Amino acid sequence: KNHFDLAFLDISMPQISGLELANHIMEVSPKTFIVFQTAYSEYALEAFQNGGVGYLMKPVPLEEIEKVLEKVRTLSTSTNDTDKKIMGKSGSRLYIINRDDIYYIKADLDEVIVKIKEADVYVRKKIGELEILLDTPNFFRVHRSYIVNIDKIKSMKSVEQSKLEISFKDISSIITSSKDGAKTFREYLEKVSL
Missing domain, CATH: 2.40.50.1020 (LytTr DNA-binding domain)
Structure with a gap:
């Protein structure tokens, strides 16, 4: 019911940061894949420590979105291995x-x-x-x-x-x-x- 396969999050949002939201998502839906999108490169390490599987810099080219979606597909098919x-x-x-x-x-x-x-x-x-x-x-x-x-x-x-x-x-x-x-x-x- 509360499970999402994939979430795209901005780092900078009005009321809560994307990093905080990622922590909340991981608590309620730990198998959700999270991709961060932002204009700031300095949050990359923190993004991965908060469960991110991708980090996209704005403006995001379509081919980068396709790459990260392919990565999520690959990871989701190998969940038994993890x-x-x-x-x-x-x-x-x-x-x-x-x-x-x-x-x-x-x-x-x-x-x-x-x-x-x-x-x-x-x-x-x-x-x-x-x-x-x-x-x-x-x-x-x-x-x-x-x-x-x-x-x-x-x-x-x-x-x-x-x-x-x-x-x-x-x-x-x-x-x-x-x-x-x-x-x-x-x-x-x-x-x-x-």
Whole structure:
């Protein structure tokens, strides 16, 4: 009854911001896809942290709308895949991990570590396999050895050689992107349609 498949929201609206409205929509209809449209590029990260699957800059060309609609179609047909869980171990404890609980994934020699709030969980998958499994707008590979969950990012700052230092909400871990990873991540966040 209260479910919408897709919502296009402006960031700047008279009584409530599009970001606030997106939060409300996600509470009542969590499977709704949200696309933000705005004249301001600086809200891209916040838009994705508020459940956005697209970010369109005004004036919006028709082909960008078509691209984002195709992306929503693809995402809606793969909703069963997004419910898949990741299993791993930390010490003697076995974890079944929901995607939303992942802060980042780190490949370290022969080991792959999934960072959740409670632990570093070792999984028996390669980072490339996890990248395919987590093929959603919220996960991005910022380095050969790192995939980050955009929803868990607290802040980013530029460091030497145009790399990004990324810190996360609720945990003290800080990771550094590669130079190329930082460039493509910035482009990803600034694109008119993701």
